[in-house]
Amino acid sequence: MQHHQIDVHDTADERLRRDGQRYTANRRVLIDALREADRPVTVLELIDGTPGMAQSSAYRNLSVLEEAGVVRRLVTADDTARYELAEDLTGHHHHLICERCGSVIDIDVPTELEDGVSAFSSLIADTHGFRIEHHRLDLMGVCPSCSTAAH
Amino acid sequence: MQHHQIDVHDTADERLRRDGQRYTANRRVLIDALREADRPVTVLELIDGTPGMAQSSAYRNLSVLEEAGVVRRLVTADDTARYELAEDLTGHHHHLICERCGSVIDIDVPTELEDGVSAFSSLIADTHGFRIEHHRLDLMGVCPSCSTAAH
DNA sequence: TTTACTGCAAAGGGTTTGCAACATG
DNA sequence: CATGTTGCAAACCCTTTGCAGTAAA
Numbered sequence: 001m002q003h004h005q006i007d008v009h010d011t012a013d014e015r016l017r018r019d020g021q022r023y024t025a026n027r028r029v030l031i032d033a034l035r036e037a038d039r040p041v042t043v044l045e046l047i048d049g050t051p052g053m054a055q056s057s058a059y060r061n062l063s064v065l066e067e068a069g070v071v072r073r074l075v076t077a078d079d080t081a082r083y084e085l086a087e088d089l090t091g092h093h094h095h096l097i098c099e100r101c102g103s104v105i106d107i108d109v110p111t112e113l114e115d116g117v118s119a120f121s122s123l124i125a126d127t128h129g130f131r132i133e134h135h136r137l138d139l140m141g142v143c144p145s146c147s148t149a150a151h
Numbered sequence: 152m153q154h155h156q157i158d159v160h161d162t163a164d165e166r167l168r169r170d171g172q173r174y175t176a177n178r179r180v181l182i183d184a185l186r187e188a189d190r191p192v193t194v195l196e197l198i199d200g201t202p203g204m205a206q207s208s209a210y211r212n213l214s215v216l217e218e219a220g221v222v223r224r225l226v227t228a229d230d231t232a233r234y235e236l237a238e239d240l241t242g243h244h245h246h247l248i249c250e251r252c253g254s255v256i257d258i259d260v261p262t263e264l265e266d267g268v269s270a271f272s273s274l275i276a277d278t279h280g281f282r283i284e285h286h287r288l289d290l291m292g293v294c295p296s297c298s299t300a301a302h
Numbered sequence: 303t304t305t306a307c308t309g310c311a312a313a314g315g316g317t318t319t320g321c322a323a324c325a326t327g
Numbered sequence: 328c329a330t331g332t333t334g335c336a337a338a339c340c341c342t343t344t345g346c347a348g349t350a351a352a
Contacts, residue, residue, distance in 0.1 A: 055309095063343095096279060208334070308348080
């Protein structure tokens, strides 16, 4: 994951400004937390790591950041939203999801497979009149720690 | 989508019995509604089409049916769960999702691509110690009706 | 000095649960 | 009759929103 190809803070600042928003301390803290997490994290996980920020601020800021294209909101297996940095800041990747506990791990996909998906994607876009903006290829199952734990 | 390869009601009845559950009128109605929908539908859509059933019963029954492996619960773009019949009753397929309105369309994927995903899947299972049970390959974008509507 | 941002508390919306009545094996 | 199922209403949890005060351009 090439976090430092471009400066995340500069990019965030620029994209927020474009939307008439400010890159405040809270928002910077969220971005840092997302960078450190290096996997999609829930809002609860985010504010646990950043004491002092109101939940409502976290939700509002993440929503503003998503609007600006700095972060991405995911809904995976459970019904809790998870956030990660936008793909142009971290590189394109996919997810390995535990359906038991909801945890998510980033994975990279071989280029051939990625190309196959893109080709298929354009085909479907044409036949269904959809504007396809991205895709997700998630592998779902049971993570090591959940499979040792009794269910 | 080969709904009639095996009889859905017989299968549902059998799988529920295996779990010590009964195949009641409400559950039969839900299964019929899901068959007719032919795409993942929300609980609200389901009970709108089947007046007389309490919401709580719909939720409880869908949960029992999911446990029995008769239906599958999805969470897509919005935070509303959608249900569809289990894949062994309808055939393996993937989803075309509108991120604007949350609607979902079933799509089939070429065999080569499907094979590529399976191969990749086993690879990741090995390297991460995950038991991978299935995958999802969703194409996400904006559906025709949302792209004509003003945003 | 206007506009965005913040925290707090309250409301919202999908989902789950307690309970007493009902239905099924 | 013993156990699973139902509807109703209340509770639950994640998320959003109203508001009055604060900070930034």
